[in-house]
Amino acid sequence: MIKKSFQFQLVFVCILFGPYLSAQETGLDLMPVPKQVEIGEGQFVLNKDFSISLTGNYHQRLAHEATRFLRRLDQKTALFFTQHKVSGELPGAELVISVERPGEVRLHEDESYQLRIDAESIELKAQTDIGAIRGLETLLQLVGVSNGQNIFPVLTIHDSPRFHWRGLMLDVARHFMPMDVLYRTLDAMAAVKLNVLHLHLVDDQGFRFPTKAFPELLELSTDGQYYTREDLDEIIAYAHQRGIRVIPEIDVPGHATAILVAFPELGSKDTTYTLERFSGIFDPTLDPTNDAVYDFLDELFSEVAEVFPDPYFHIGGDENLGRHWNENEEIQAFMKANNLATNHDLQTYFNIRIQKILNKYGKHTMGWDEIMTPEMPKSAIIHSWRGNWEGMVAKQTLYDAARAGYETVLSNGYYLDLMMPASQHYLVDPAPAEMDLTEAERSRILGGEMCMWSELVIPETIDSRLWPRAAAVAERLWSPEEIRDVQDMYRRLSIISLQLEQLGLKHISSRNAILRKLAKSREIEPLKVLVEVVEPMKGYTRNTNGTLYTTFSPFMLWADAATADATVARVFNEDVGRYLSGKLEASQLRTQLDLWSNNHKKVLPIIKRSPALSEIESLSENLSRAAAIGLEAIGLIESGGKPSSGWVSRSQQVLEEARENGGRTELQMISGIAMLVDELKGL
Ligand code: ACM
Numbered sequence: 001m002i003k004k005s006f007q008f009q010l011v012f013v014c015i016l017f018g019p020y021l022s023a024q025e026t027g028l029d030l031m032p033v034p035k036q037v038e039i040g041e042g043q044f045v046l047n048k049d050f051s052i053s054l055t056g057n058y059h060q061r062l063a064h065e066a067t068r069f070l071r072r073l074d075q076k077t078a079l080f081f082t083q084h085k086v087s088g089e090l091p092g093a094e095l096v097i098s099v100e101r102p103g104e105v106r107l108h109e110d111e112s113y114q115l116r117i118d119a120e121s122i123e124l125k126a127q128t129d130i131g132a133i134r135g136l137e138t139l140l141q142l143v144g145v146s147n148g149q150n151i152f153p154v155l156t157i158h159d160s161p162r163f164h165w166r167g168l169m170l171d172v173a174r175h176f177m178p179m180d181v182l183y184r185t186l187d188a189m190a191a192v193k194l195n196v197l198h199l200h201l202v203d204d205q206g207f208r209f210p211t212k213a214f215p216e217l218l219e220l221s222t223d224g225q226y227y228t229r230e231d232l233d234e235i236i237a238y239a240h241q242r243g244i245r246v247i248p249e250i251d252v253p254g255h256a257t258a259i260l261v262a263f264p265e266l267g268s269k270d271t272t273y274t275l276e277r278f279s280g281i282f283d284p285t286l287d288p289t290n291d292a293v294y295d296f297l298d299e300l301f302s303e304v305a306e307v308f309p310d311p312y313f314h315i316g317g318d319e320n321l322g323r324h325w326n327e328n329e330e331i332q333a334f335m336k337a338n339n340l341a342t343n344h345d346l347q348t349y350f351n352i353r354i355q356k357i358l359n360k361y362g363k364h365t366m367g368w369d370e371i372m373t374p375e376m377p378k379s380a381i382i383h384s385w386r387g388n389w390e391g392m393v394a395k396q397t398l399y400d401a402a403r404a405g406y407e408t409v410l411s412n413g414y415y416l417d418l419m420m421p422a423s424q425h426y427l428v429d430p431a432p433a434e435m436d437l438t439e440a441e442r443s444r445i446l447g448g449e450m451c452m453w454s455e456l457v458i459p460e461t462i463d464s465r466l467w468p469r470a471a472a473v474a475e476r477l478w479s480p481e482e483i484r485d486v487q488d489m490y491r492r493l494s495i496i497s498l499q500l501e502q503l504g505l506k507h508i509s510s511r512n513a514i515l516r517k518l519a520k521s522r523e524i525e526p527l528k529v530l531v532e533v534v535e536p537m538k539g540y541t542r543n544t545n546g547t548l549y550t551t552f553s554p555f556m557l558w559a560d561a562a563t564a565d566a567t568v569a570r571v572f573n574e575d576v577g578r579y580l581s582g583k584l585e586a587s588q589l590r591t592q593l594d595l596w597s598n599n600h601k602k603v604l605p606i607i608k609r610s611p612a613l614s615e616i617e618s619l620s621e622n623l624s625r626a627a628a629i630g631l632e633a634i635g636l637i638e639s640g641g642k643p644s645s646g647w648v649s650r651s652q653q654v655l656e657e658a659r660e661n662g663g664r665t666e667l668q669m670i671s672g673i674a675m676l677v678d679e680l681k682g683l
């Protein structure tokens with residue numbers, strides 16, 4: 001099977017990294033990288049008679065998914081396939097999919113598959129149809145062109161996921177996400193083999209679950225935006241069709257403003273509540289000493305449990321500071337009488353009671369890591385989110401949970417709303433080899449879940465906040481630990497990004513739509529030059545004190561056109577490094593710097609037409625000033641000249657100022673230019 005010229009390389013690679021060829025070694029554009037790839041010789045050539053046969057014992061979803069695969073492949077190749085529908089066995093078909101048993105959309109289901117492509121035929125084998133569906137996504141990523149023909153490369157893949165829990169949490173409470181967002185998010189998740197959609201349905205800013213028992217909640221706490229039962233049934237069916245589980249979250253006892261707006265008597269403070277419009281951690285909290293709270297939750301949970309078939313039910317439990325508990329004398333007396341020394345103890349008392357309610361409905365508890373106390377039964381899943389993840393080792397609550405005997409899922413490090421570059425999330429590993437856990441403890445780490453908190457995200461922009469970065473994390477959760485080459489990840493991510501657009505995602509197109517809106521014109525080239533080198537302010541800094549914006553702020557601003565990975569700037573900074581080590585001609589950097597240095601005078605007339613863009617005037621000017629410094633630096637480096645007295649420190653000062661944000665975004669090419677200036681230090 002293995003090409004001769006490849007054999008030496010393969011042996012070499014095996015010695016270094018084990019039995020894998022990484023995407024880089026194979027040259028394939030797959031994401032996530034499969035567990036094992038053997039490259040063969042030759043190609044399978046596609047033509048319009050390409051057809052698919054299904055054999056074995058499979059769930060009917062496979063026929064739908066194979067048909068969807070065929071349509072997507074036809075869109076890619078424009079071959080006008082003669083087969084329209086895939087429905088069962090088809091003698092002579094070129095792609096034969098064989099499955100052992102119907103898959104169940106549940107935790108720990110077998111998602112493995114083997115794909116064998118030779119010049120005449122393709123075989124996709126899997127234990128379950130869900131494994132086969134994962135394999136179809138791989139096959140779709142493999143289509144290429146050779147000598148003017150659409151082809152699949154001859155190869156064999158043995159693949160299975162490293163982690164069983166590969167999730168994405170969508171906060172549909174802060175900003176409601178309509179059905180079209182959920183549909184296209186699920187399509188994209190399936191494309192990169194994610195398998196859990198977690199819906200954060202309730203928070204201080206809104207209640208989105210279609211309760212029948214409590215119409216007051218829909219009347220008072222939704223701003224008219226919530227899912228219907230039919231919506232949720234459809235989303236769950238759509239997800240199951242793709243082998244994706246859907247987990248509901250009802251966040252209690254904190255984050256409870258939306259509930260208390262309708263039922264203030266369930267709160268811990270005698271007050272009226274109004275729906276929260278700002279961002280942050282707020283005090284409204286359910287009263288755990290009030291039996292009516294448990295009656296309410298029993299009724300609500302029974303409805304939620306009826307709609308969502310997955311055995312796991314997320315109860316939130318995060319960020320309850322208990323301030324309203326401290327202020328309430330009756331709650332304090334209750335704590336004393338029941339030997340509950342701390343607010344955490346009181347929350348544990350609450351958790352144990354609601355855990356019993358969930359058991360009644362056949363559900364296991366999942367909750368943010370605050371729910372982990374000795375009294376919490378070991379059947380609960382601890383969702384690890386706290387810690388200083390910038391150090392990339394701070395997964396303490398994950399490890400503590402695994403050591404204490406809980407299954408656990410990592411989100412710390414996967415908060416996509418913080419607008420960190422893909423590389424940063426990509427390198428966060430839930431269970432690195434060097435981790436100090438026993439084999440049994442390690443096996444309790446189920447995987448990870450990305451979080452998309454939506455304080456600053458609306459349906460028009462959520463795709464560009466999720467994608468393509470979510471594909472990089474999807475790879476971390478599926479592929480072998482050794483797959484960690486950031487450069488190769490970015491190479492493949494840019495290809496996957498276009499494939500996601502073909503699926504209907506708006507992460508690329510939304511940028512230009514925002515820029516046209518801001519410019520009030522089709523002429524947006526200079527704005528594109530600028531937006532390509534900025535990233536939104538990171539962490540929670542964009543929304544100063546959580547009060548710069550409200551739920552109703554217009555999130556189609558300059559920063560919303562910017563994305564977390566300013567690729568042009570990253571490549572420029574890398575190019576500077578290559579130039580300084582003699583591996584790149586100065587002319588390449590000059591072309592880029594010329595464009596930037598002339599850009600501000602083109603941006604200015606656009607700003608004049610659009611008051612909403614006045615916030616980027618200094619940002620735009622800073623790009624051009626920094627670029628002019630870069631050009632001067634290259635001129636000096638190339639001529640071997642000496643900078644005039646004070647030039648280096650003055651330039652450094654300008655670059656320092658240019659690091660200041662503008663339009664809630666930050667220029668990302670400053671470090672490259674600073675490297676050019678540094679080269680002239682001390683001359
Ligand atoms: C969280 O970010 N409060 C779970």
